[in-house]
Amino acid sequence: MTVLYFRLARGYRPADLGRWLLTATAAAVVAALLLRALGRALNDPAAGAVPRLLWCLPPLAAVGWFAAVAARAVPAARPERINGLTAAGAGPVRLRLLVAGEIALACALGSALALLLFLVLRNDIAGPALAADLGMGSPLPAAAPVTLLVLVPLVAGVSAACAVPSADPLPTGLERTAPTGFGPLRIALPTGLLVTGLALELYGLRPGGSVDGRPVVLPGGLGDTGVPVLVGWTFAALGLALLTAPLLALTGRLLALGRPAPLRLLAGRSLTAEARRLGTPLAVLALAGAAVLAAFRYWIGRPGSSEALTNVEGVLVVACALAAVVVRAAEVRSARRDVSSALLRLGAAPGLLFGAAVLRVLAAGTVLLLTGGATAVLAAGALG
Template sequence: MVALRLTRATRPTVQLRRLLVAAAAGGTGFLLLACLGYALDHPQQADAAALRLAWCAVPLAAAVHLALAVARTDPGTRPRPGLSAVGLGPARLMALSALTTALSCALGSVLALLVFLHLRGDLTGMPFDGAASDFLAADQPLPIPATLTLLGLVPATATTTVALALRPRDPRRAAPGPRGFGRFGAYGRSAARETFGAYGRFGARRGNVPAAGRPAADGAQPTDGAAAGAAPDPERSGHGTSGHGTAPGTDTETKTQTEAVAEAEAETGSPAPETAWTDGSRRPSKDTPVGLPWGITLVTAGLAVHAYAERQAGAVLLGWFLIATGLVLASPGLTHLCGRLLQSTRPGALRLLAGRVLMAEATRLGRPLGVVCAVVTAGYAMTTLYAGSAPAFGPLTTLGALLVTGCTVATLLTAAVETRQCRADTTATLLRLGAPAAMLRAAAALRAAALLVLFGPLTLAVAALAALPVDR
């Protein structure tokens, strides 16, 4: 009920993003049902039906990626002050995000089933003069278990992905480990093993904890606190000749006590929590992303596989998988590099702001950019492959291409919205300090132009290299 109320009481832009998720889930479900219809209509071509079903993994991954991006930017399920008091903690908000995603995907799957049944002629008769009966198996009964399984694949996968990605994480630093205990419950850190009765021997613990008024076993001098405890100074206690309640040595004593408390906390290994629970999204890292060398290696390996594939289906799929994975891994590092290049050669306030934002949001923006580059590269190569006398794209292939392209572009735009939401406090601070709004818009335009200048030629170069074996 709470998920339905949050879904109903949101802004139109949020509802539009949820409708995009429903449309992506509906298109993917329709492709899966079309593969089922092809398998029913061509039972002797099991390999071709399995290959069609394997190709549906690409739009499925695109739809799930879009659902995850939309769930991250959903304002109705983001942590706000006071929600934990009414029982809406991080775990409950994660469950609400997953339930909202499940509702959107389920709506799309139901629409896909209705369209599929309408094209088969099961609802109101055969439309389009039976043109869709070749790949929908209109003359055969539809198996209900297989239909429900294929329709539930997108909601189940998207819901599980959202739940795992948005699960609550404790941002506090982990403790250095359980503290070791000696004999009789005493705190012990020495590596040497004690013999029986060593604890009760006179002077055995003399060197570990120096007592007040006596030196340590290793000859170290007693601390200020111990000295103060053994022989209190009349000036520090406030009974000196000055007659005031506070003496000049009070600050030194307070500092000594503060340092002692800090050392005790560091020794026990229980630091104070830095922040409260978050929404589960990872904060942008200040370091350079480490996936750039691995991404370049995978892209090179994929191009090498394409060079020796000779249009074999398995080798082509492996090559595209390596190229796509390499682009996704390398894109955060390239985005970080783009932000660093913007700040080179004595930058002004505009370039410095644009570059710092790109460096801070390299991972959040880089991965959707890598997916877009992989889709554009594959589209260019497939267009080159089917150019000339090859058969034209069919309706299902066109639907799949539009679905993957639309999902990737919508995911990239949603990631930009998420970046804007995460920088809302910083933007408000800049505006409060007097920064003009035109400069912020110019910085956003500069970031988009810099990414286009870097990723545009890179995508075209990888696509041209991938299509070279096809042109030969």
């Protein structure tokens, strides 16, 4: 199996190598955060290790999300690899396991590098500033770092294996033709969540509402907030995230409304068709970016309240979400390769295809600013 992965790596293109290195780097950062939590627990066992490990869950989930998106895009970007493995006798299950193993191997190497650096720094190299983070002066149980670091490739591998629906005959990266519209339930549910969240947050922010009940202390030096405000922001953010794909489809339909020119017609129809695949990564990016921006706004207003660990985790989460959007956009472009080639053969100008792509990006960016901006404003209100 290892020899097969090395042979696959020989045919890597720059995009494949960049995706692999990005996955390994993100895994190394998460592994470093887990090892830091272990070092803190060794240095101060009475403080409790569970809260520190729970604080590592958001970046771990971000790496798992990026691993799933990256694994979903591998077959679309390299169809000749899938065709070759299929001709060699690999079935759908084995193909999925091969793609998941490739992602897990990258995460395992990143985790191994983080562990190596952790052990080197513990060998009387780190200064007093890092002594508490590395657990200097305390014996290191051999099973503890290995158990923690297994989590990263395990989460990434499982996420990658589950990324392709099992109903597909082969993980080609091309989804079956799906309706471009959204049913009433698909729109009513997020709308209800948004309205309920707004009502709860406004109720919690009313004059005198801050003294009701016990305030919830937020991690990362973000102060405290009320339960209705926190629950309301969660509902509203989830509703806005679920509305991203329908808003993309609606924007595409508006572009093609009336008697559109070929540019608007091509951009609108394409955006409507791609709304389902682009909606989820854009929603995750908007949610992550809005939360990080609101947190930075809070810290700027209160100097000295931020923590370096929280900043690193926030940057990692946003970077993984942004990388997932780029990978999904590349997947969509690969899926549209045949359509673009057919349009060029029919006489369409290359400038028309480029202009339609630019118009789609602007329209999707507008939706992203709308949902992300609204989420950030609600988060800023919740943080005070």
